[in-house]
Amino acid sequence: MTENNQEKLIHAYNTMLGRVKDGLKDVEEHALPTIKELLNKAAETASELEELTREEAEKISNYLRRDLNEAGEFLSENGRQLKEWLKFDLEFAEIQLAELFASVADRTRIELDALAEHARRVGIWHTGEITGIGILICTECGEKLHFEKTGRIPPCPKCHGTSFKKAFSDTDSE
Numbered sequence: 001m002t003e004n005n006q007e008k009l010i011h012a013y014n015t016m017l018g019r020v021k022d023g024l025k026d027v028e029e030h031a032l033p034t035i036k037e038l039l040n041k042a043a044e045t046a047s048e049l050e051e052l053t054r055e056e057a058e059k060i061s062n063y064l065r066r067d068l069n070e071a072g073e074f075l076s077e078n079g080r081q082l083k084e085w086l087k088f089d090l091e092f093a094e095i096q097l098a099e100l101f102a103s104v105a106d107r108t109r110i111e112l113d114a115l116a117e118h119a120r121r122v123g124i125w126h127t128g129e130i131t132g133i134g135i136l137i138c139t140e141c142g143e144k145l146h147f148e149k150t151g152r153i154p155p156c157p158k159c160h161g162t163s164f165k166k167a168f169s170d171t172d173s174e
């Protein structure tokens with residue numbers, strides 16, 4: 001993946017997350033659409049505006065859905081704040097992205113509760129995918145990768161493994 005294309009996908013992740021937030025804001029007083037509908041609309045908009053190809057937009061939409069599902073699972077199981085899910089001080093993250101992600105995750109908690117089981121089954125992240133802020137643990141060696149901003153998942157720096165699970169604390173060793 002070229003550096004330019006990687007930056008394009010990272011930017012698209014953040015932009016689509018923003019569109020989901022805007023969609024939630026616009027309809028909050030009426031009926032809250034599902035995250036799936038909002039993600040589909042954000043992906044369609046990115047494709048129509050030629051920011052991404054349809055395939056790229058769907059890929060980014062799936063990455064966002066996965067990360068929001070994981071956040072919802074943690075919030076529903078633990079009743080803790082998103083800050084605990086991220087497991088590092090938000091001041092070290094890109095504050096605007098952290099607030100945006102928190103806003104979307106908190107507003108969709110009810111829907112995400114229903115998707116928690118799905119997240120448990122799909123909870124593997126792979127090298128080359130885009131992910132939001134948080135911690136991923138290599139499934140091969142347990143090395144932790146800390147994401148303080150949206151980024152492409154690299155191979156494990158320790159063992160070059162390519163699959164990861166989300167960590168909910170610095171002591172997790174899944």
